[in-house]
Amino acid sequence: MNKPSPNAPYLDAIRAAKRTLRQQIPDYKERFEALTAVLKSDIADIQAIRAKGECPVPEIAFDALDQVTEAQRENIKRRGCVVIKGVFPKAQIEAWNSDIAHYLDDVKYLERMEEKRGIDQYFSALASSKPQIYSVYWSKPQMQARQSEALARTRQWLNRLWKYQHDGADVFNPDQELTYVDRVRQRQPGDATLGLSPHCDGGTIERWIDPGYQQVYRHIFGGDLSAYDAFDAAYRTVAREIPSPAVCRMFRTFQGWTALTRQGPGDGTLNVLPIANAVPWMLLRALQDDVPEDELCGAQAGRAMLVSEQYHAMLLDGYGPIPQVEAGDTVWWHPDVIHGVEDKHQGTGYSNVIYIGAAPDCDKNRIFSDLQRAAFETGASSPDFAAENYELGFEGRAMLSDLSPLGRRQMGY
Numbered sequence: 034m035n036k037p038s039p040n041a042p043y044l045d046a047i048r049a050a051k052r053t054l055r056q057q058i059p060d061y062k063e064r065f066e067a068l069t070a071v072l073k074s075d076i077a078d079i080q081a082i083r084a085k086g087e088c089p090v091p092e093i094a095f096d097a098l099d100q101v102t103e104a105q106r107e108n109i110k111r112r113g114c115v116v117i118k119g120v121f122p123k124a125q126i127e128a129w130n131s132d133i134a135h136y137l138d139d140v141k142y143l144e145r146m147e148e149k150r151g152i153d154q155y156f157s158a159l160a161s162s163k164p165q166i167y168s169v170y171w172s173k174p175q176m177q178a179r180q181s182e183a184l185a186r187t188r189q190w191l192n193r194l195w196k197y198q199h200d201g202a203d204v205f206n207p208d209q210e211l212t213y214v215d216r217v218r219q220r221q222p223g224d225a226t227l228g229l230s231p232h233c234d235g236g237t238i239e240r241w242i243d244p245g246y247q248q249v250y251r252h253i254f255g256g257d258l259s260a261y262d263a264f265d266a267a268y269r270t271v272a273r274e275i276p277s278p279a280v281c282r283m284f285r286t287f288q289g290w291t292a293l294t295r296q297g298p299g300d301g302t303l304n305v306l307p308i309a310n311a312v313p314w315m316l317l318r319a320l321q322d323d324v325p326e327d328e329l330c331g332a333q334a335g336r337a338m339l340v341s342e343q344y345h346a347m348l349l350d351g352y353g354p355i356p357q358v359e360a361g362d363t364v365w366w367h368p369d370v371i372h373g374v375e376d377k378h379q380g381t382g383y384s385n386v387i388y389i390g391a392a393p394d395c396d397k398n399r400i401f402s403d404l405q406r407a408a409f410e411t412g413a414s415s416p417d418f419a420a421e422n423y424e425l426g427f428e429g430r431a432m433l434s435d436l437s438p439l440g441r442r443q444m445g446y
């Protein structure tokens with residue numbers, strides 16, 4: 034017997050949203066064509082940069098954050114992603130990398146993994162299988178990186194790329210993070226079984242059916258298309274995701290990671306489509322007449338939002354690797370940026386990262402922070418992920434006494 038589709042409970046809502054949106058935007062075809070033309074030109078630009086052997090992903094030095102020009106900022110916002118280099122010194126990173134490896138041994142991760150298979154369904158819709166991502170949340174290196182002054186500064190800078198006020202009120206506080214705890218990647222050289230197909234996180238069908246998301250994309254779904262700004266935070270914190278293991282319940286201005294090892298193209302690392310406005314294009318794509326009334330170009334509730342070969346092939350022409358990064362560099366991408374992990378690690382060293390995004394203080398994030406803090410106190414898995422609980426009750430994890438004053442604030446204490 035076939036499994037019911039994850040969209041089964043939402044088919045009426047999908048049909049209704051498509052009907053309403055099309056009525057609301059009678060020019061949905063022209064709009065889609067206009068946005069297609071913009072994206073095609075962006076993609077041609079990206080391909081031309083790659084053809085010269087350069088990388089379209091902007092790079093800036095941590096030490097130069099104060100000197101970033103307006104033109105650089107605009108370029109980062111257009112590309113929706115950025116590498117910030119030299120955030121941590123090498124010696125610090127090497128210590129963290131080795132401590133995490135020991136930590137995984139100490140919690141007997143690999144032995145216990147077999148028992149827990151099958152809990153995490155999030156990536157089951159992706160063509161490639163599960164990557165070498167370890168579901169540990171509370172090691173001391175992770176906590177030390179999260180509460181570092183360097184990352185606080187980096188994320189403050191990133192948060193401030195956003196327009197964070199709306200109707201005279203702050204949507205979020207760009208200067209104060211609320212930690213969103215995530216996992217680590219330790220990818221062996223030669224690994225070919227693991228990878229992530231191009232996708233974006235933060236919700237799938239809710240981008241069409243949720244009233245909050247409809248407001249986020251109000252300029253796509255009506256009015257002046259050119260008024261849409263991917264970095265306008267208005268309504269982003271009131272969008273509601275369909276609850277699902279591993280769909281982030283916090284609002285992140287950027288997803289991101291800190292490199293624990295040198296890694297670049299071919300090393301089983303991140304690929305991106307460096308375009309902040311790809312999701313709006315996908316939104317309009319699903320409203321076109323060739324897509325069945327109860328479908329959204331393959332978007333499935335509670336999963337990652339995939340790039341469909343059938344509907345979105347054009348986007349793949351702009352998809353490609355991030356530049357070579359060194360240990361201590363950090364990589365950041367907007368929550369609407371399509372990204373994935375290379376299927377094959379053809380390099381010679383481990384490609385390891387700690388996932389640390391930017392999640393500023395706001396009401397939405399406080400609600401989740403309260404749940405997360407309770408998990409911290411027992412060592413349970415983050416409540417946003419499958420309850421694998423490798424660290425539950427494990428004494429070697431980070432404890433309250435390991436938090437700095439900044440770390441305590443970021444954990445909502």
Ligand SMILES: [Fe+2]
Pocket residue numbers: 232233234372
């Ligand atoms: Fe992702």
